[in-house]
Amino acid sequence: MSKNISAVKKLSRNLWWSWDTEAKTLFKSLSPLLWERVNHNPVELLRHISTDELEARCSCELGITIDRVNRRFNDYMAETKTWATEHAPQVVSNPVAYFSAEFGIHESIRIYSGGLGILSGDHLKSASDLGINFIGISLFYKEGYFRQFLNHDGWQIEDYPLQYPESLPVEKVTTIDGKDLIIEITIAQSTVFAQAWSLKVGRATLYLLDTNIPVNESHYREICSRVYGGDQNMRINQEILLGIGGVKLLEALKIQPSVYHMNEGHSAFLTLELLAREIAAGATLEEAKNLVKEQCVFTTHTPVPAGHDRFSRDMMQYTFFRYLNLVGIDFEEIMKLGSDNPENTSGLFTMTVLALRLSRCANGVSKLHGEVSREMWKHLYSTDDTRQVPIGHITNGIHTRSWSSGFTEQFWKNHAESIEELFLSRESAEAVLSRVSDSELWCLRYRLKRNLMDYISRYLSNQLYHQHQYTSYKSTDSSRSVKSALSPDVLTLGFARRFATYKRAPLIFQDLDRLNAIVNNANMPVQIIFAGKAHPHDDAGKEYIRQIVEHSRRPQFVGKVVFLENYNIGVAKRLISGVDIWLNNPVRPMEASGTSGQKTVLHGGLNLSIIDGWWCEAYNGTNGWSIGSGEENGNYDEQYRFDAGKLYEVLEHQIIPTFYERNEHNLPVRWLKNIRNAIATIAPVYNTDRMVREYTMRYYLKEPRP
Ligand SMILES: *Cc1c(COP(=O)(O)O)cnc(C)c1O
Numbered sequence: 001m002s003k004n005i006s007a008v009k010k011l012s013r014n015l016w017w018s019w020d021t022e023a024k025t026l027f028k029s030l031s032p033l034l035w036e037r038v039n040h041n042p043v044e045l046l047r048h049i050s051t052d053e054l055e056a057r058c059s060c061e062l063g064i065t066i067d068r069v070n071r072r073f074n075d076y077m078a079e080t081k082t083w084a085t086e087h088a089p090q091v092v093s094n095p096v097a098y099f100s101a102e103f104g105i106h107e108s109i110r111i112y113s114g115g116l117g118i119l120s121g122d123h124l125k126s127a128s129d130l131g132i133n134f135i136g137i138s139l140f141y142k143e144g145y146f147r148q149f150l151n152h153d154g155w156q157i158e159d160y161p162l163q164y165p166e167s168l169p170v171e172k173v174t175t176i177d178g179k180d181l182i183i184e185i186t187i188a189q190s191t192v193f194a195q196a197w198s199l200k201v202g203r204a205t206l207y208l209l210d211t212n213i214p215v216n217e218s219h220y221r222e223i224c225s226r227v228y229g230g231d232q233n234m235r236i237n238q239e240i241l242l243g244i245g246g247v248k249l250l251e252a253l254k255i256q257p258s259v260y261h262m263n264e265g266h267s268a269f270l271t272l273e274l275l276a277r278e279i280a281a282g283a284t285l286e287e288a289k290n291l292v293k294e295q296c297v298f299t300t301h302t303p304v305p306a307g308h309d310r311f312s313r314d315m316m317q318y319t320f321f322r323y324l325n326l327v328g329i330d331f332e333e334i335m336k337l338g339s340d341n342p343e344n345t346s347g348l349f350t351m352t353v354l355a356l357r358l359s360r361c362a363n364g365v366s367k368l369h370g371e372v373s374r375e376m377w378k379h380l381y382s383t384d385d386t387r388q389v390p391i392g393h394i395t396n397g398i399h400t401r402s403w404s405s406g407f408t409e410q411f412w413k414n415h416a417e418s419i420e421e422l423f424l425s426r427e428s429a430e431a432v433l434s435r436v437s438d439s440e441l442w443c444l445r446y447r448l449k450r451n452l453m454d455y456i457s458r459y460l461s462n463q464l465y466h467q468h469q470y471t472s473y474k475s476t477d478s479s480r481s482v483k484s485a486l487s488p489d490v491l492t493l494g495f496a497r498r499f500a501t502y503k504r505a506p507l508i509f510q511d512l513d514r515l516n517a518i519v520n521n522a523n524m525p526v527q528i529i530f531a532g533k534a535h536p537h538d539d540a541g542k543e544y545i546r547q548i549v550e551h552s553r554r555p556q557f558v559g560k561v562v563f564l565e566n567y568n569i570g571v572a573k574r575l576i577s578g579v580d581i582w583l584n585n586p587v588r589p590m591e592a593s594g595t596s597g598q599k600t601v602l603h604g605g606l607n608l609s610i611i612d613g614w615w616c617e618a619y620n621g622t623n624g625w626s627i628g629s630g631e632e633n634g635n636y637d638e639q640y641r642f643d644a645g646k647l648y649e650v651l652e653h654q655i656i657p658t659f660y661e662r663n664e665h666n667l668p669v670r671w672l673k674n675i676r677n678a679i680a681t682i683a684p685v686y687n688t689d690r691m692v693r694e695y696t697m698r699y700y701l702k703e704p705r706p
Contacts, residue, residue, distance in 0.1 A: 004058035005051070007070040012042035013169040014200040016073060018106040019125060019401040021409050023069045026062065030054075040570060041108035044167045077203060082131020088696045094258035095133040096700055098123065099246055099267035101238070102145075102227055103138050103206060107570035109199070110144030110163055111208070113227045113535075114498040115595055116301055118569070119365075119688075120263055121201075122399035122595075123695075126688035128202030129401075132696065135255065137246035137267070139238060140170070140197050140208035145227040148533045148566040149466050154549025156534055156542045160226065170197040170208065173253070183209075183248045186323040187240055192220045194245050209245045228535065236311050236319050239351070243269030244323075247277075259700050262298045262359070265309050265351030271296060271358040272320075272334065276327035285333060289358065297699045298359035300352055300391070301592045303372045304502075310348040340379060356380060356391070361699050364393040365593040368616040372589050394698070395614055396593040397691040400683065403599040405577045407451065411444050412602070422602060423683040430680050438672050439665065445580070445604045445675075449488035452578025456529065456562065457485055463565050485559065486527050491659045493608075494579030494600075496531035496567050499541040502590040505532060506547050508583070510644030512554075518651055519560040524660045526651070527560050528583075529575060531567035572596065577603040581625075581655065584609035585643060588632055598686040604675045608655065610643065614686060623677040625650050 001009075008026070017023035027042040028035040030049060038044035046054070058066060084092050102117030103109075103124065112118065120136065127134035146158035165172070173181045173196040180195050193215050199206040211223045222230070223237045230238075247270050250257060262268055271292050278288035302308050311319075316338075317331060324331050335345035338354040356362055356377060364370035370393025374386040381389050400423045404412075412419045416432045423429070486492070499505055508528065509515060519526045530548050534541025545563070552561040564571060576582065576599040584597055584607065591613035598614065600607070606623075609615040611630035619626050628646035633639040658670050684690075 001051075002055060002059060004063055004066045005054050007066050008054070008058060009046060011069060011073060012046055013171075014073070014077075014202065015105050015109075015125075015169065016076065016128075016200075016202045017042065019399065020069065020072070021406045022065065023073070025406065026065050026069055029062065030057065039108045040106070041167065043169050044108070047167070079131065083693065084131035084133075084696070087693075088132070088701055090702065091132045091134075091258055091696055091700050093133070094256055095135045096127065096259055096261060096696075097135050097137060097246070097250055097255070097257035098127075098261045098263060099137045099242060099270060100263040101138065101242060101266040103136060104569055105199075105201060105206075107568050109168060110568075111138060111141050111227060112569075113145045113533075115593075116264055117227075118398075119396055119595060122397070122402065122688040123263075123692060124201050124204050124206060125399040125402060126397075126692040128204040129399075130689065130692055130696075131203065132692065132700075134204040135250070135257070136201070136204065136206035137242065137249070138206065138208055139224050139242060140165075140210040140212075141224055141227050141229075142210075142212055143225045143229070146533070146536060150463070150545070150549060150563070150565045152467055154546040154563075156545055158536050165197060168199075170199050172196075173198050173207065173249075181249075181252055182213075183245060183252055185240060185245050185248065186326060187220065187237055188319050189322055190217065190220065192216055192223075192237075192241070194241060194249075196249050207246075207249055209241055209249060211241060232311065232315060233319075235309070236315060239266050239309070240269050240319070243267045243271070244273040246270055247273040251277075257295075258702075260296045261695075261700070262296065262355050264299065264301045265355050268298075268351045268355035268358075271337075271354060272323075272327075272329070275329060275358075279328055285329065289337075292358050293360050296355075296359040297695075298355040298362040299365065299394075300355070300362060300373055301365055302352070303364075303369055303376070303589050303592050305376065309351040311351075312348060313346060316349045352377075353380060362391045363699065364391060366395045366613050366617060367393050368589055369393060369592040369613065392698070394691060394694045395617065395686065396595050396598075397685070397687040397689070398595050398598045400602065400687045400689075403573065403576065404602050405448070405451075405573065407447060408444070408577060408603050411440075419602070422679060423687045423689070426680050426684050429684055433676050433679060438667050438669060441604060441672050441675060442667050446488055448578050448603055449492065449580075452492075452574055453486045453488050455574050455578075456564065459564055459571075460562060466565070486529070486562065490525045490527045491581070491656060492579045493526065493528045493581045493583050494530075494575045494605075495528065495583045495585075496564075496572060496575050497584075497594075497596055499532045499534040499544050500538070501540045501544065502587045504585050504587060504640065504643075505530065505544045506551070507585045507640065507644050508647060509547070509551050510641065511648065512551075514648050516556045518648065518656070520556060521656075524656050525560070526656065527562075529562055529564065529579065531564040531571055531575065533567055572599070576600040576605060579605050580659065581606055581608045584612075584615065585627055585647060586610055586612055587636070587639060588612040588630060595686075598682060601678050601682045601686075604679075606671075606674055606678055608647075608650065618682055618686060620677075620681060623674065623681045625655055 100120035102112040103120045104112030104117035105121040124136050143160035149157040175181050185192050194209045194211045197208045212221045274292040275288045278291045336342040338349035339345045364373040373391045374389040378389045409419050415435045421428045421432050549563050582597045582600040594613040597607040608625045610627045663669050
């Protein structure tokens with residue numbers, strides 16, 4: 001194998017390429033068509049190209065690029081002076097072990113469902129960039145999260161294509177003598193075996209546990225089938241594998257973390273295995289609790305009581321009895337740790353409660369969510385004074401390099417040393433912006449919108465083809481044809497995320513006549529793009545999808561409202577770079593943070609959101625728009641009507657006129673000013689480099705600062 005081919009293969013096996021534009025372009029240029037077909041997966045791409053072809057192309061036309069990318073990759077991996085070596089050597093010598101039920105790293109690795117996973121993936125990438133010794137732990141879901149299709153009626157159909165290790169950049173974890181590393185965990189009366197896979201994400205490693213091996217009983221093999229699949233029993237088994245299995249894996253690998261970070265309560269059972277370890281070393285239960293607490297930090301993501309993972313006492317007893325006997329912990333003591341009131345252990349066991357009780361510090365994911373969490377959990381600390389509740393906040397961000405399109409990155413590079421200058425600090429962002437003219441900025445917007453409109457047009461023709469496949473009867477309805485060509489001249493709104501009902505995707509359709517007048521105003525038209533998956537068990541969420549699809553087929557909305565099926569990281573990247581307005585209208589305060597709106601900013605997109613999550617602290621009146629001013633009614637229907645009214649108002653009176661107001665050079669000067677303000681105030685703050693630095697200084701280093 002030539003040196004160049006092995007370099008390309010090596011690059012394909014570290015996800016570093018996913019945030020390096022030149023590396024991405026390199027893979028794509030091998031075969032643009034195949035690149036699309038394999039869902040931008042270089043491992044799969046290289047499996048489909050013959051060595052002869054690779055040999056010919058790598059030795060000649062691509063040689064220089066390969067050399068350059070490879071050199072940058074090697075330099076990155078070998079860097080010895082990083083932010084972490086300078087500021088936090090403790091997390092260089094001993095790794096941070098970060099547990100999460102999902103990781104969204106790239107669209108080709110389908111082990112995520114939504115925002116929580118994207119956050120984990122972005123956290124991992126920034127930790128790598130900052131030089132933190134960082135290990136992620138999750139599960140290898142063979143079917144991943146589903147692929148979404150829409151049938152003729154707009155109803156969501158789920159499909160679960162398998163993902164195979166040989167198509168992914170994963171390596172099986174082996175022992176020193178080359179055997180598969182197998183760990184054992186106890187679930188109910190059974191011993192369950194798990195192997196592990198590792199995935200390189202820059203300098204960080206993600207380990208994925210996998211019970212899908214022949215020695216296991218079939219229902220335990222299925223633990224690793226689907227992200228958040230199955231019933232409560234499946235859920236608790238997944239969480240045991242993640243938490244307890246994860247700790248056992250680290251032990252088998254002789255890895256001594258400096259801290260265990262539980263990203264959401266799913267992994268909180270890890271504390272039980274840590275307790276067991278301390279007790280085995282001679283500690284009493286009380287001592288063990290304190291020792292475990294010293295090692296753990298916890299991030300909560302759920303601002304509503306109903307959203308927290310809870311298990312019945314019976315299920316806990318059935319599932320843990322044997323395990324607890326083996327490790328010598330009294331079942332009652334464990335129930336106390338997970339019960340809201342330790343005096344009464346007959347009720348539900350709550351993962352968040354366990355995590356809060358056994359962490360040295362905990363945080364919500366935005367300022368507002370911190371407040372909501374302190375209120376929600378104050379009873380655990382026997383206080384009415386929320387200032388006494390030891391839950392802080394660190395606001396979520398995004399891994400900016402991953403979320404900037406190649407074109408956007410090139411644009412900023414024409415005005416700066418690197419795109420980093422835009423998210424380093426407000427001052428450096430403003431300096432870059434001062435070198436960009438309004439017409440250049442507007443040109444960027446048009447270019448990105450044109451890309452998006454072309455993409456959507458291809459995407460929809462594909463989608464209609466699928467819809468016919470899933471159609472029970474043939475339709476000749478003319479509105480079903482691809483008349484829905486969107487225009488880059490038109491003010492474009494995007495709404496895409498999980499279709500959890502609290503996010504209220506159909507809010508903008510509350511008054512169809514008013515919406516009709518808005519989108520079909522001949523001088524100032526508007527178009528709206530929707531996408532998103534409902535959880536397979538969430539019929540209310542699926543009904544929201546169906547309603548939007550139905551609206552999109554009404555004569556007045558054809559060509560103005562579209563729904564793109566199968567929302568995922570790849571689709572997200574397209575949407576956030578092309579839309580003018582990223583719309584977010586959850587029920588406040590149910591959006592703990594939200595991050596998708598942060599992704600649009602460097603592309604010149606603007607946010608329009610309920611004052612909730614990150615927007616509550618980022619919105620300043622000149623960097624986007626708000627829907628209302630944070631009113632909370634408590635009655636879903638009343639709030640719905642109220643917020644819809646506020647949404648129409650801000651569109652009609654502020655957003656639309658600002659967008660269509662042009663100066664003598666046909667530039668929307670006030671709009672562009674908003675874009676500049678958004679970039680300067682949002683990009684430098686709402687990124688995971690800042691976020692991970694905060695986690696490190698305030699939570700990972702031993703002395704937590706409140
Ligand atoms: C960023 C992102 C999310 C997060 O969406 P929010 O509603 O803003 O939390 C969800 N899914 C995908 C695919 C994303 O890229």
